[in-house]
Amino acid sequence: MATANAAWPNHGGETGEMLRAPDFTAPGLGPVSAWPPALRQALDLMLASPQRAFVTWGPDFIFFYNDAILSAYRDENRRIFGRSYRDSWPEVWAEVGRYFERAYAGEAVARNGMHVQGMRGNGEKIDIRVDLTMTPIRDAEGKVAGIFGISADRTEHFHTAEREREAREALEEKSRTLEIVNQAGSAITGDLDAARVAQTAVDAGVALSGAQFGAFFYNVRDAKGESYMLYAISGVPRSEFEKFPMPRNTQVFAPTFDGTGIVRSDDITQDPRYGHNAPRKGMPEGHLPVRSYLAVPVKTPAGEVIGGLFYGHAEAGRFSDAQEDSLASLAGQAALAMDNARLFEAAEREIARRTEVEAALQLLNDRLEARVAEAIGEREAVFAALQQAQKMETIGKLTGGVAHDFNNLLQVISGNLQLLARDVDGQERAERRVANALAGVQRGSKLASQLLAFGRRQPLEPRVLNVGKFLVGMDDMLRRALGEAIGIEVITSGGLWNCQADPTQLENAILNLAINARDAMEGTGKLTIEAANASLDDDYTYKLEDVPAGQYVMLAVTDTGSGIAPELIEQVFEPFFSTKPEGHGSGLGLSMVYGFVKQSGGHVKIYSEIGHGTTVKLYLPRVRKPEEVVVGPLETVPLRGGSETILVAEDDPEVQATVVELLTELGYTVLRANDAQSALSVVESGVAIDLLFTDVVMPGALKSPELARLARARLPALAVLFTSGYTENAIVHDGRLDAGVELLSKPYTREQLARKVRAVLEGKRG
Numbered sequence: 132m133a134t135a136n137a138a139w140p141n142h143g144g145e146t147g148e149m150l151r152a153p154d155f156t157a158p159g160l161g162p163v164s165a166w167p168p169a170l171r172q173a174l175d176l177m178l179a180s181p182q183r184a185f186v187t188w189g190p191d192f193i194f195f196y197n198d199a200i201l202s203a204y205r206d207e208n209r210r211i212f213g214r215s216y217r218d219s220w221p222e223v224w225a226e227v228g229r230y231f232e233r234a235y236a237g238e239a240v241a242r243n244g245m246h247v248q249g250m251r252g253n254g255e256k257i258d259i260r261v262d263l264t265m266t267p268i269r270d271a272e273g274k275v276a277g278i279f280g281i282s283a284d285r286t287e288h289f290h291t292a293e294r295e296r297e298a299r300e301a302l303e304e305k306s307r308t309l310e311i312v313n314q315a316g317s318a319i320t321g322d323l324d325a326a327r328v329a330q331t332a333v334d335a336g337v338a339l340s341g342a343q344f345g346a347f348f349y350n351v352r353d354a355k356g357e358s359y360m361l362y363a364i365s366g367v368p369r370s371e372f373e374k375f376p377m378p379r380n381t382q383v384f385a386p387t388f389d390g391t392g393i394v395r396s397d398d399i400t401q402d403p404r405y406g407h408n409a410p411r412k413g414m415p416e417g418h419l420p421v422r423s424y425l426a427v428p429v430k431t432p433a434g435e436v437i438g439g440l441f442y443g444h445a446e447a448g449r450f451s452d453a454q455e456d457s458l459a460s461l462a463g464q465a466a467l468a469m470d471n472a473r474l475f476e477a478a479e480r481e482i483a484r485r486t487e488v489e490a491a492l493q494l495l496n497d498r499l500e501a502r503v504a505e506a507i508g509e510r511e512a513v514f515a516a517l518q519q520a521q522k523m524e525t526i527g528k529l530t531g532g533v534a535h536d537f538n539n540l541l542q543v544i545s546g547n548l549q550l551l552a553r554d555v556d557g558q559e560r561a562e563r564r565v566a567n568a569l570a571g572v573q574r575g576s577k578l579a580s581q582l583l584a585f586g587r588r589q590p591l592e593p594r595v596l597n598v599g600k601f602l603v604g605m606d607d608m609l610r611r612a613l614g615e616a617i618g619i620e621v622i623t624s625g626g627l628w629n630c631q632a633d634p635t636q637l638e639n640a641i642l643n644l645a646i647n648a649r650d651a652m653e654g655t656g657k658l659t660i661e662a663a664n665a666s667l668d669d670d671y672t673y674k675l676e677d678v679p680a681g682q683y684v685m686l687a688v689t690d691t692g693s694g695i696a697p698e699l700i701e702q703v704f705e706p707f708f709s710t711k712p713e714g715h716g717s718g719l720g721l722s723m724v725y726g727f728v729k730q731s732g733g734h735v736k737i738y739s740e741i742g743h744g745t746t747v748k749l750y751l752p753r754v755r756k757p758e759e760v761v762v763g764p765l766e767t768v769p770l771r772g773g774s775e776t777i778l779v780a781e782d783d784p785e786v787q788a789t790v791v792e793l794l795t796e797l798g799y800t801v802l803r804a805n806d807a808q809s810a811l812s813v814v815e816s817g818v819a820i821d822l823l824f825t826d827v828v829m830p831g832a833l834k835s836p837e838l839a840r841l842a843r844a845r846l847p848a849l850a851v852l853f854t855s856g857y858t859e860n861a862i863v864h865d866g867r868l869d870a871g872v873e874l875l876s877k878p879y880t881r882e883q884l885a886r887k888v889r890a891v892l893e894g895k896r897g
Contacts, residue, residue: 150178169268170188185282189276223247243833263282328469336461346441591730592633593731612646624663641660644721657690658689686750695739728749774800778814802818855876
């Protein structure tokens, strides 16, 4: 027996030593020498694996593991190594047993982020997250005899994500609180009506604290010095308080009305000051139930206590330190505003007694009303701009999502049509129909691209450009697009600054504006394109959303066409809106221009007058960098295949099938994976791979950029090419494709795929 055990491979480490022990046997398996070859081979692979690997054998799930996982079971070795996992550790088996049983039934199991809880034999609590993969082991007859598994500890990853979520929620709550305090402060600043100030403060306090109700009691005492007047109420009808006598100077209320401090209690009924004053000994019968209690004095800078803000909730422990701080700030603003209101009322009474100053008072009121009206007007203008920006952002998100699904569908259709074209080669009618269908796919692709442009979700590749030189390069294209009946004049200012933009998208934007101008002029007229330096000051950008003041390169396109009605100006940038007759345009040209410029950090302004034409001005931020050479188009890359090995990671089975067949026809050896985790497993298997071709958006915890990083860490010479119908924020940040990232947008043709793959494999474009 000792000789047989000693023959076990020496790379097994501590667990290998356990297997080589002369007296080692496993229940139901006997001594090592009697074990089946399939088991010994699986254990050999397990012991050699650098990952946390394990093997179970037989219907009793006899459990073995390697040194990488040893720390997780060290205290359990005596009772679980070489023993039935199910019987030795029933508490943990209750969590994971169903996955072992599925694997033993012949299913390949992948369970990411599984939550495992239980208790070790030494009483230590288990609370971890693991990524678990299990593959059935079959004997010579094809019957499942055991399981080979990998268990990756993801506990810290989940803890980090939880901490990030909590921090994000705390930041959001802080932002929300600050916004409410600022809004309330803006509303009460300059308001000379004490009742409105009090009501605004109470309403804001309810929103800040999450209280069920809030109230402001004015510090007006009766002859006995004990009563206070209800001034404002929020969260419940006023009748809820009016049916009770006004509060008296009890021990609970005293700190607030005396101005000695804030009173906050998680359960006021347990407060030692509560319930000591006759006749009710606490809240009167029928009063709103209060457990959580928060009271803040409203005290002027001079120290006078005007009153108090009181908030209550029927549940205990509802108010926090942050809420207390926010309400203290709110009370300070309210005190100042109410003090001002009271002073103003006193001044009015004095002015009423002194008729000689009525003219001065009227002048003061007129000026105050003018300032208020001006402030309201500015606020309404800013709010209108914000509403418009939010509407455009919402539409952009919707169109981005639609474009993503649309591009995936188009890729399936396009790929299969290109494959079908080879099958019908020489059949004229069939070839014509396939060509018509592919043309439709191209139109759909252009539509999706325009939607992504409007939604500011296209992957831009900006370059530092001189717009004047750029316009010179477009001269022939513009003249062909507009025809001989339209005159074109290009005006470029001297000393033109550089800007940063995606040259392809800028070219599309200028061409769209030119074609719109041609249609507005009905084929005859003059088009003027002007490039000049411009500065947008604070007065201009004050009412604009996301447009900082500063230096810009201005590009203006002016036509002598029919013009646009004033009531339609605000709608022309919305997708599918068009002033053209039905069937004469998609309504996406200007929306594409708008989205591209906004994604590039710029601004768009349109001026138009019926019968006198239209001017569209594009403002692109100035950059103080030298002009870059624009790389040649992808079409200059040779159209050919190759013999390299490509790993395709694509979750859409139909897209995966077509791209695998297209690449195979080009001569490549193709491996496939349904998600990022599966692709990483292929990489880690050690097979030689030249290119990883992966979709950007796939299901699962492992994302495509992380897959690329891990794959390159294991295979430094690996080339990576991303593909997507919509990249989200995975490889595009601040509206730009990440540095060093290669992307082939869906849908793509066989020729585009072939050229892009060769360009990436050869490390060049053009």
